[in-house]
């Protein structure tokens with residue numbers, strides 16, 4: 159006889175652990191939860207290698223709402239995720255994002271700003287004179303407009319958030335097992351069991367695919383569903399600069415290069431253009447991005463960065479949804495008890511509180527109660543109705 163769980167979650171990083179926590183904490187749920195994670199060191203999980211920044215400067219309403227929800231959650235996480243009186247310190251730095259645009263990009267920034275303001279996000283548009291006053295370290299040549307988040311935007315300790323979700327979920331009864339899901343059994347429209355690399359067979363009442371870049375597409379395939387999620391490599395570079403920039407936000411140059419403070423140092427990167435962004439399985443840092451694209455752009459935009467000392471670098475994968483750069487969340491395909499949370503395209507860390515809560519509601523109550531996540535439904539893909547997000551970093 160195989161062991162049996164009410165819900166099995168495949169993938170136990172930030173998304174799987176947020177779902178496990180929200181399920182375990184849901185007053186209407188009293189079942190048995192198992193999280194199956196193939197590598198408990200998380201050394202190659204995006205959740206451990208993320209920049210963990212949070213914003214409302216998106217172009218789609220749902221992403222803005224999720225960003226606002228996420229910021230609120232970060233503020234109450236100390237209490238919500240405390241275990242035995244130990245409160246996680248998520249070190250939320252609310253310095254904002256500053257998007258800069260040329261004459262050509264300025265109308266798009268202004269258009270997005272209308273959507274963001276309508277959703278209640280505190281973003282201000284700044285002309286060059288106001289930018290120079292607020293951020294005197296910037297060289298504003300070629301910048302026509304900036305958009306800066308005054309509140310609810312910034313960065314936090316994502317690894318601690320993942321571990322805090324995990325610890326809290328366990329304290330509420332969720333179980334974790336280190337193993338890989340290698341097959342999923344079905345009977346008609348029902349998922350009935352998963353098979354693990356260790357040879358075990360575990361029966362389940364519901365199954366959630368939260369396996370990220372390294373496994374979500376593969377787990378979906380085990381259910382006979384093709385999802386447009388691909389592994390796309392992103393390199394992150396650390397550097398030291400002599401001069402500290404006061405209250406530096408996360409800067410996004412008009413070239414797409416980004417930089418933000420990280421402790422005493424700075425971290426930076428860029429998303430390569432589509433033609434230079436192949437599907438990828440390795441974790442080798444692409445140094446030419448720093449030499450050819452990032453550093454020249456940074457040195458121009460911030461004169462203090464002309465003299466820097468490069469440090470370490472790392473690479474990891476986005477689970478890029480190549481259909482429309484937005485998450486796929488909800489029921490998966492024709493299955494009545496299979497769910498997915500994947501395709502976060504570089505913003506899954508900040509979305510983990512809202513998605514975890516929403517999926518828990520969908521599983522327990524059969525509907526979204528807090529935030530309507532139905533725009534992320536898998537069905538939009540089959541129906542060829544993209545929910546295009548313009549602001550992907």
Ligand SMILES: Cc1cc2nc3c(=O)[nH]c(=O)nc-3n(C[C@H](O)[C@H](O)[C@H](O)COP(=O)(O)OP(=O)(O)OC[C@H]3O[C@@H](n4cnc5c(N)ncnc54)[C@H](O)[C@@H]3O)c2cc1C
Pocket residue numbers: 168169170171172173174194195196197200202203204205206207208209210211212337338339340368369370371372373374377392393394473474475476477499500502503504505506507508509
């Ligand atoms: C360089 C970089 C910078 C980023 N910056 C930001 C940012 O600033 N803000 C932001 O919000 N987001 C950012 N992201 C994105 C964010 O980190 C991810 O969207 C988020 O961590 C995804 O979490 P996840 O749990 O879905 O996936 P992962 O963290 O990838 O976890 C999936 C887990 O599933 C496990 N798994 C896979 N297959 C199986 C299987 N068959 N059986 C069992 N377990 C399995 C894996 O081992 C892994 O631990 C960034 C990502 C990268 C790579």
